[in-house]
Amino acid sequence: MIARLHEALRTKRNDLENDQKGFTLVELLVVVLIIGILAAIAIPFFLNQRQGAWESQxxxxxxxxxxAAETYAVGNNGSFADMAHTPGATAADLPTGDLVDNGYKATPSVVLTSAVDADGNGYVFTVTHREYTGPTWTYTSTDGTTVKS
Known part of the structure; x- marks a missing residue:
């Protein structure tokens, strides 16, 4: 009887020592593959979100x-004739100027260039983003439209 108990304990001990727990190579490869697929989906989505944020800026x-331009015109009898703005300026470059003096707060990396019509009755803003290469937005005051090109 005691011999049987010793044999049973020895068998159990051998079974426990040989019972190794862990992941197989195939299981690990499947996990890496799933993570790779998720990354391939997420990275382009993230980049599109950044471009949308730049466009919103x-x-x-x-x-x-x-x-700011319309505020300037109110103080100048409805004329934009002498409205000054530093071409290609960003928020850091605009300490003064008619647009800034009338409330324009530029966003960093956004570049705004203005041009006043010869008769002083309108203006055109051309705006780009330094991080978002490619498109340019043009606002025309005479018809109030913004065109992305």
Missing amino acids: VKSDIANAVI
Whole structure:
């Protein structure tokens, strides 16, 4: 009887020592493959979100510049004739200027260039983003449209 108990304990001990737990190589490869697929889906989505944010910054700066230009015109009998703006300036480059003096707050990396019509009755803003290469937005005050090109 005691011999049987010793034999049973020895068998159990051998079974426990040989019972190794862990992941197989195939299981690990499947996990790596799934992570790779998820990354391939997520990275382009993330990049598109960044471009959308840059586009929103440009649109916001256009709206702010339009308000500042119209505020300038109110103080100058409805004329934009002498409205000054530093071409290609960004937020850091604009310590003064008619747009800034009338409330324009530029977003960093957004570049706004303005041009006043010869008769002083309108203006055109051309806006780009330094991080978002390619498109340019043009706002024309005479018809109030913004065109992305």
